[in-house]
Amino acid sequence: MLKPIHRVVCSPALAACQRMMRQLSLWLCQPATLAASVTQHNLQLPVLVSAIEANWLWAFLQRIDAGQSLLVHAQTLAGMPIVEKVALSTWVQAVSALTAQFQPAAAPWPVSAPAVSPPAWKAFKALMEAFYEKAFKSTGGLPYLADGTPTDTSGVTYADYVKAFRDAHRLNPDPNGREVCVLCGGPLGDTPHVDHWIIKSAFPLISVCADNLQLICSTCNEAPNKGDKPVHSAGNYTDWFHPYLRPGNGTLRLDYLLPELAVRCSATTPADQVKVENLDALLNLSSRWTKEFKAEYLKQQSVLLARERRRILRNQPRHSLAEILTHVQQWQDDLLPSEPHHEVHRVLAAALQELARMSAWHAELQSL
């Protein structure tokens, strides 16, 4: 959220898959759909819009998950009592209306699983997560081209999505340039993670939802940072940013606290303060940025101390206060917005130019 987050070229394929998952779920919840109704013929219109999707879905249902075919999971759902079908159907409708959560007077978000039997929930979870784990992540991919057109060959895959996301968020267009995490502004790293903003274990229906996926650094994604933490307050999204539906980019402000050598994260406008605090708590941004602030501070200090020692060895004039200031200003001028931790380094550059800090460094160099 420190950086802008964009939908990518193959996002329509993910959105189309999300629609298919919703349509399948709602059809299985219809009172007239029985276990025996789940056939290749019955998946055609009006359940699914195209024969390509229906045939793909039938082949998908033949795949095996934990010793059972996905078809058995679908049959379990179709065989639920009516009361459970109503509960699951209501839950599916509510979760599908994710966008509405970021509009005024949103209906409550379902914080708990629907009132269905544990085996039915297990079947639903396995079936929905399989779209992500067994279709999206496989070489065959989803049955859609990047623009969402159904296809029976070369559909969008996880690898396509990762590449598209990287390409759309490169701050330096040269492929050799360092990549930056959109959430924290640190290095994206060699092993970035596809993050489900709303966790897929609790909301498997949106495991392939374009608005629920983003590529972030592993540090942001793993505990004690994001991990499995909720991104709402007991089902209320009012005080939360969302990567696509309520972007936080441009609302985060970094300040330094010089005596503590710390970075503080706040909002550029008071209306966003709670959202920024929630994002900070979710990702531990202040403490992670403070760590980088201190590390870069130490580096700059070490560079100056090494230069001072070289001057002493060479019998050259010692650093003046003005030279230290020039060093910091040149480093500041050379900071590139496309490099990791740009915002933290900018804050550090401003902090270092405080007279008290300059004088302290000057005194330290003089004492060598």
Ligand SMILES: [Zn+2]
């Ligand atoms: Zn990150």
